[in-house]
Amino acid sequence: MDPSNTIEEFKRCKRDPVYFISNYIKVTHPVRGLVNFELYPFQKRIVNELTEHRFNILRKFRQAGCTTIAASFALWKAIFSKYQTIPIISKGDQESTEVLERIKLMYDELPDIMKPGIEEDNKHTLKLVNGSTIRCRASGKQSGRSLAGSLLVVDEAAFIENIDTIWAAVYPVISTGGAAFILSTVNGIGNWFHDMYSGAINNENSFNAIDIKWQEHPEYKKQEGYEDLYKFMMSLDTPLDVEKWEETTKSNISPRKWLQEYECDFLGTGDTYVDGEILNYVKSQVSEEFYIKYNNRMRVWKDPNPSYEYVLAADVSLGRGRDYSAFQILNMYNGEQVAEFYSNRTPINEFAQIIATEANLYNTAAVISERNTIGNNLIDWLFTALEYENIWIDEKGNKGYQVTHMNREVLLADLEESIRTSTIRINSERTVEELFTFIISENGKAEAEKGYNDDLVISLALAVYGYNNILEKTPIEHIRGTSINRPLSPIRTTKYTVKTYGPGGISEEDLKWLMK
Numbered sequence: 275m276d277p278s279n280t281i282e283e284f285k286r287c288k289r290d291p292v293y294f295i296s297n298y299i300k301v302t303h304p305v306r307g308l309v310n311f312e313l314y315p316f317q318k319r320i321v322n323e324l325t326e327h328r329f330n331i332l333r334k335f336r337q338a339g340c341t342t343i344a345a346s347f348a349l350w351k352a353i354f355s356k357y358q359t360i361p362i363i364s365k366g367d368q369e370s371t372e373v374l375e376r377i378k379l380m381y382d383e384l385p386d387i388m389k390p391g392i393e394e395d396n397k398h399t400l401k402l403v404n405g406s407t408i409r410c411r412a413s414g415k416q417s418g419r420s421l422a423g424s425l426l427v428v429d430e431a432a433f434i435e436n437i438d439t440i441w442a443a444v445y446p447v448i449s450t451g452g453a454a455f456i457l458s459t460v461n462g463i464g465n466w467f468h469d470m471y472s473g474a475i476n477n478e479n480s481f482n483a484i485d486i487k488w489q490e491h492p493e494y495k496k497q498e499g500y501e502d503l504y505k506f507m508m509s510l511d512t513p514l515d516v517e518k519w520e521e522t523t524k525s526n527i528s529p530r531k532w533l534q535e536y537e538c539d540f541l542g543t544g545d546t547y548v549d550g551e552i553l554n555y556v557k558s559q560v561s562e563e564f565y566i567k568y569n570n571r572m573r574v575w576k577d578p579n580p581s582y583e584y585v586l587a588a589d590v591s592l593g594r595g596r597d598y599s600a601f602q603i604l605n606m607y608n609g610e611q612v613a614e615f616y617s618n619r620t621p622i623n624e625f626a627q628i629i630a631t632e633a634n635l636y637n638t639a640a641v642i643s644e645r646n647t648i649g650n651n652l653i654d655w656l657f658t659a660l661e662y663e664n665i666w667i668d669e670k671g672n673k674g675y676q677v678t679h680m681n682r683e684v685l686l687a688d689l690e691e692s693i694r695t696s697t698i699r700i701n702s703e704r705t706v707e708e709l710f711t712f713i714i715s716e717n718g719k720a721e722a723e724k725g726y727n728d729d730l731v732i733s734l735a736l737a738v739y740g741y742n743n744i745l746e747k748t749p750i751e752h753i754r755g756t757s758i759n760r761p762l763s764p765i766r767t768t769k770y771t772v773k774t775y776g777p778g779g780i781s782e783e784d785l786k787w788l789m790k
Contacts, residue, residue, distance in 0.1 A: 317339060622652055
């Protein structure tokens, strides 16, 4: 470094952590050895977010260099600001000492002008002459107050069992002026990290959510501006083929691991009932183009079209703040979800009125409701009080659908097949989110993850059941897929016997003559 420029260089590094890290921090690369930590664009974005916001929470993918970013940012803060206390919490003692070893290596490789001098150096602490201290600790039963400081860093927070207790203790101390950087790969749902990250996304807490994608990593996906890096990697004894990285990685790990480690999906503790990779695709196809009705309880993607028939399927609750009442409306022509209702504050009589109104609006849609327990009350309101007649009738002449242990498995299997084969199209993101928490539990039962609901899933399963059965009994050919840009599916085999319900019970009519 030119002595005439050392003061200006020092000031620039103090002002700009991205510049300091990219030009002066060295790290060990598993292939290239000791190298400059030249930040990629997504890594620069992380550092800039840390300087702009006090509380940051980062959902990371594997091997994104985020722990190294946290370590180098902590060192930058300790060097260029006096009397800083920076606790870094890791899930275990080995991880905590490894982080501090990285920081010590970074410090040792700095030019002398950047080194304030070391006052204390041990397995868990690095204290500088300027009064700043970095303490690396394993998570455990420790007082949160002892962890408070200028910047709290928590690495792999989703894997720290007592992080909620630590945060509750440390927050009152750092809230008056300190900062926090929480980072982790995902570890399922229902834990502190999942709750805090979701809250940040929904603006429900003070954290700034930082989201990165593996596609942003130039060593994983070829991008413009990194041609020299690709040439270097291909020149190695064991070259890394960037073009085939995704394919190779997916072939070596399970789909669930891929979704969790690289796609950063918050998956349930059990395997999702519908394959996670399929759900990830379905989620990418959802639509935000909807309008709301009934005080935000109903979402509508497509208004009724007089040329189409529809099925409305309902799952009912008491409407007292616990389980949700829900219904789904599917277009019988192409299987597209056109509307969805979801509420845990709607009484049965009001729910029935909304169903009757919407079913009439959607060309007198076929209504199918489970008739277990209070489902009978809903059906009675619809048929007797509101005089809605196009209600599903089973082979025994009973209105509604009686869900049993055996046929529930069939319902769900048909739902899974319809999603996997794109027989239906789901427009609702919240329906997809519920499918992500609908799992196969340890006892082998398909059910909602603990603390989550399955009302949208069950109502969708009933809608698929009605969709499949009505199409089998209609004399009209239904071709799926044309209106939602999917290849045409084979025309369903139709049956020409139609059952109708009237005062005298069930009657059957042979409609083969229509096809002549």
